[in-house]
Amino acid sequence: MESLDRIDRNILALLQADGRLTGAEVGRRVGLSQPAASARIQRLERNGVITGYRAVVDPVALGLNIHATIRLRTTHAQLPHALTFASRTPEIASTLRVTGEDCxxxxxxxxxxxxxxEVVDALARYGPVTTSLVLRVYPQKPLTEAASTTS
Incomplete structure (x- = not known):
C-alpha cells in the first residue's frame, strides 16, 4: 500500500471522530475541494485503510448496565472451543487473542x-478466568495519532 500523507491522516482522523461527515465538509476541513476529498476517501476505502462505518451505541441505553473484561488462560486444545463459545454469546462484544499468561x-x-x-462460569469451563469490572471508558484516540509516530 502506498504511504499516507498528512492530508490522508487528517481525513482519517476526521472520519474516525465522525464517520457521517460529507465529502464537502471533509474537504473544507483539510483544504481540498469536495471532489478531491471524496476521491481520497474512496482511495482509502479501496485500499482497505477505511474498512467500514458504523453507529456507536451506548450500552446503558440498551439496558446493559454491567461492563466487564474477562481474561481467560486456556490450552491450545480448548482455544477453538472458547472462541466458538464467545462467537455464540451475545454479551461478548469483542475478543482479543493476546500473549502472556492469559490467552x-x-x-x-x-x-x-x-x-x-453465568458468562464467567461458562468461560471457566475452558480454563482459569479473571474478571474486572469496567468503571469508565475513556474516548478512543484516532489511530492516525499512533501511526504518525511511526512515519
Missing part, C-alpha cells in the same frame, strides 16, 4: 450481575 480477553456487556456470573 484471550473478552469485552462483556450484561444487563445484571447474575448474567455476568
Amino acid at each position: 484471550l480477553i473478552f469485552d462483556v456487556y450484561c444487563p445484571q450481575a447474575e448474567r455476568l456470573e
Whole structure:
C-alpha cells in the first residue's frame, strides 16, 4: 500500500471522530475541494485503510448496565472451543487473542450481575478466568495519532 500523507491522516482522523461527515465538509476541513476529498476517501476505502462505518451505541441505553473484561488462560486444545463459545454469546462484544499468561480477553456487556456470573462460569469451563469490572471508558484516540509516530 502506498504511504499516507498528512492530508490522508487528517481525513482519517476526521472520519474516525465522525464517520457521517460529507465529502464537502471533509474537504473544507483539510483544504481540498469536495471532489478531491471524496476521491481520497474512496482511495482509502479501496485500499482497505477505511474498512467500514458504523453507529456507536451506548450500552446503558440498551439496558446493559454491567461492563466487564474477562481474561481467560486456556490450552491450545480448548482455544477453538472458547472462541466458538464467545462467537455464540451475545454479551461478548469483542475478543482479543493476546500473549502472556492469559490467552484471550473478552469485552462483556450484561444487563445484571447474575448474567455476568453465568458468562464467567461458562468461560471457566475452558480454563482459569479473571474478571474486572469496567468503571469508565475513556474516548478512543484516532489511530492516525499512533501511526504518525511511526512515519
